[in-house]
Amino acid sequence: MGREAVMPIFVGVERTLPRLPATTSSAVVMEHLLREGVVVIEGALTPEQLAQVRTETAPWFEAAPGGAGDFFGHKTHRFSGVFVKAPSTADLAIHPLVLDAFEAVLRGPNSDAPVCDTIDLSATQAIGIGAGEAAQFLHRDDELFPFAHAFDVMANAMWAIDDFTQENGATRLVPGSHRWPRDRAPQPGDAITAEAPAGSAILWLGGVLHAGGANTTDQIRRGLVMSYKLGWLAPQEKLLLSIPPEAARAFPERLQQLIGYQLHKPNLGWIEGRDPREWLVGEVKDVAAAADNLTPVHEALLADVAARPDEYLAYLT
Numbered sequence: 001m002g003r004e005a006v007m008p009i010f011v012g013v014e015r016t017l018p019r020l021p022a023t024t025s026s027a028v029v030m031e032h033l034l035r036e037g038v039v040v041i042e043g044a045l046t047p048e049q050l051a052q053v054r055t056e057t058a059p060w061f062e063a064a065p066g067g068a069g070d071f072f073g074h075k076t077h078r079f080s081g082v083f084v085k086a087p088s089t090a091d092l093a094i095h096p097l098v099l100d101a102f103e104a105v106l107r108g109p110n111s112d113a114p115v116c117d118t119i120d121l122s123a124t125q126a127i128g129i130g131a132g133e134a135a136q137f138l139h140r141d142d143e144l145f146p147f148a149h150a151f152d153v154m155a156n157a158m159w160a161i162d163d164f165t166q167e168n169g170a171t172r173l174v175p176g177s178h179r180w181p182r183d184r185a186p187q188p189g190d191a192i193t194a195e196a197p198a199g200s201a202i203l204w205l206g207g208v209l210h211a212g213g214a215n216t217t218d219q220i221r222r223g224l225v226m227s228y229k230l231g232w233l234a235p236q237e238k239l240l241l242s243i244p245p246e247a248a249r250a251f252p253e254r255l256q257q258l259i260g261y262q263l264h265k266p267n268l269g270w271i272e273g274r275d276p277r278e279w280l281v282g283e284v285k286d287v288a289a290a291a292d293n294l295t296p297v298h299e300a301l302l303a304d305v306a307a308r309p310d311e312y313l314a315y316l317t
Contacts, residue, residue: 015192017175017202026100029203033105033155037178037208040194041097044201045159049091053224054161056086061128061222071137073212075130081242082124082224083251083259092159093121093226094254098201102155102228105205115151117265117295118231121239121258122154126161127212128222129169135214138174138186142206145233152178154206154229161222164196169215171202171223178207231264245280256280265295 018032022043032039045053064077072078082089093099108115142153164170172191177184186209193213194202204210206227215221227236239259248256256262261277263269271279273290294302305312 029101030104036175038173038204041201045199050199052088060085075133077128080125116230122227122229123236126224128220129215131218133215136211138209138211157226158202159224160200166193168217168221169213172211174209177209178205267293
């Protein structure tokens with residue numbers, strides 16, 4: 001994230017972010033994301049799930065050092081490769097409510113011409129904002145992808161391992177800022193603290209201004225963020241390197257796809273011309289019959305060529 005993106009963080013007035021129960025539908029979650037750019041899902045994790053995530057991540061938070069820069073935080077402890085270090089986090093990545101909403105938003109409203117064929121995970125990171133950590137500056141995560149776009153290219157889910165409060169560094173967000181002109185600066189009161197009980201999921205689009213808050217308590221504030229992106233964009237984290245194939249083979253199929261073992265039509269990300277998941281599970285070896293891997297648009301064009309071969313042949317002579 002370039003320093004030209006630096007913006008001051010402001011103390012918000014008494015406002016709250018939109019909140020929904022975990023029993024809501026993905027369509028309602030999608031509506032809030034499109035309108036406000038952010039929504040809090042309370043009770044997204046069961047008490048048992050939350051306890052398991054805490055148990056598995058605790059030693060890694062203890063082992064992770066503080067950051068080496070002002071943005072990531074000198075007193076903030078981070079680690080990635082979370083599916084190997086804390087296996088129960090796999091269920092968070094494929095949480096049906098969150099994943100369905102993100103897929104709907106990122107594919108776009110036109111089912112006949114979706115923005116992408118698939119979505120992938122861009123990064124996974126456990127973040128523990130330590131006692132005395134200063135606030136981040138407000139930023140947009142989609143600035144990782146430096147091109148102009150009129151559609152959403154990524155979305156984030158922050159899973160609250162601890163209660164998120166104003167005092168312990170809960171994420172600050174500016175609702176609606178995904179629809180702002182990029183040269184519009186936030187004003188005092190625009191940023192709202194995402195206070196949420198442990199087990200909640202805080203969702204926001206990549207175009208939403210946000211920042212980690214200052215932790216003025218004497219306890220660490222732990223969360224787990226998972227970022228999703230359009231399947232044709234490069235990921236932030238090299239998941240295919242941080243997660244060895246032997247570990248990935250034990251994952252649910254949907255998670256295998258999300259970390260990169262899937263093909264984005266037309267013909268993006270293949271091995272031997274095939275879906276890379278076929279290689280992961282041993283169906284593709286050193287050589288294989290290459291598949292076409294076409295989008296519906298290309299398949300329709302191919303069918304049209306087959307139906308009118310003489311007409312198309314005329315273009316080539």
